[in-house]
Amino acid sequence: MTKAPAPPPASAPIIVAIDGGAASGKSSTARALAARFGLLHVDTGSFYRQVCAKLMAQRIAPDQTEPIEAGLAAVTFSTQVVGNTAQLLIDGHAAGDDIRSEQVNTHVSHYAALPAVRAALLAYQRSQPEVARKHGFRGVVMEGRDIGSVIFPNADFRIFLHADQAARAARRAAEGRVDAVAERDRLDTSRKAAPLLCPPGAVDIDSTHLTLEEVVEKLSALIAQKLPPLSSC
Template structure:
């Protein structure tokens, strides 16, 4: 008999909705590859800012995109993007990147160059013996893996999300990022039709994980 098929878990939601923490814990519980696509957009943003290529200068931006050569390095259970063979550091979580990432992410061509790379993480999961992957972002269940085995959308009250960022010692323009991500023409942030919508405002991280895990577990038995 061949190996069982990979399962794909898609988790979408806005900033500080609990996507990353939930995804990491589900990856650990079910032996899944964790893929944080938000970090991909952050890495691209940092690289283009480093090259002085603004998101609003379309000609320069389109000229720069083909030179962004992507590869993947495994770090624990997480897939880490390399650009030109180099990983990003803590700078991708800086205030500067926070302020610009939604603008770059709104460019259709930026999203297009990442499409195959993101879908290709299934091969990374296979090569490293994972049972599947859990991918978090803003268009995973709608665009990247619309036929995922599980599609979840996490959301929380904006004030609660600001508190979560502050507890992490970070600042984030959550309301503005929500506005930009939800209003962009290409792959806007929204709960995909048929996805399971979960309000995490008054739930602990453990409660969110247990809720999702209870739905996923029967698929793996």
């Protein structure tokens, strides 16, 4: 049977905010929810990775405040929608595979901790629900580390995913990726600008012993109270 068309987007796009540390399951969960509910998937971690890669390519270190501020003031951020995912374009250029490299993994938290970097991306991130509406999506599922606390503190759904460090390190190893999970946790939770935390009132889920499917089902039941899933027929 032909898949039923999606209903027209609501006037106010639904916002699902998912926060959590590295390898907590944010991306896989967000992608599954985006497909199930007709939402635009927005991976804000990739935005910070892209900015990190650009600054590193320009040989600008995290402690070089003035060059960072000048460099970010000179760039233009825009969005390219590929499938149901929002991709950041910096001066019209999309991210390359280098943003998932070991080098970027090592340094991204240092750049992401800088107030200048977070301020540069703030308005851009907040523009994504309107991007979703214009492209016919019902809203956004946005993942990151400060979505429910800073970017969209009044999101329709605020979710915090976490898992113990051993489980998260094992997940990265299974993906064939090198990622200093413990060190990134330390940097992300201790930074002064928008630290990683579970926002008050958010749905807190420990995914250590849950499968991806179990996490998705828990959150789908929650979201379906306000937004019915798309027909699977």
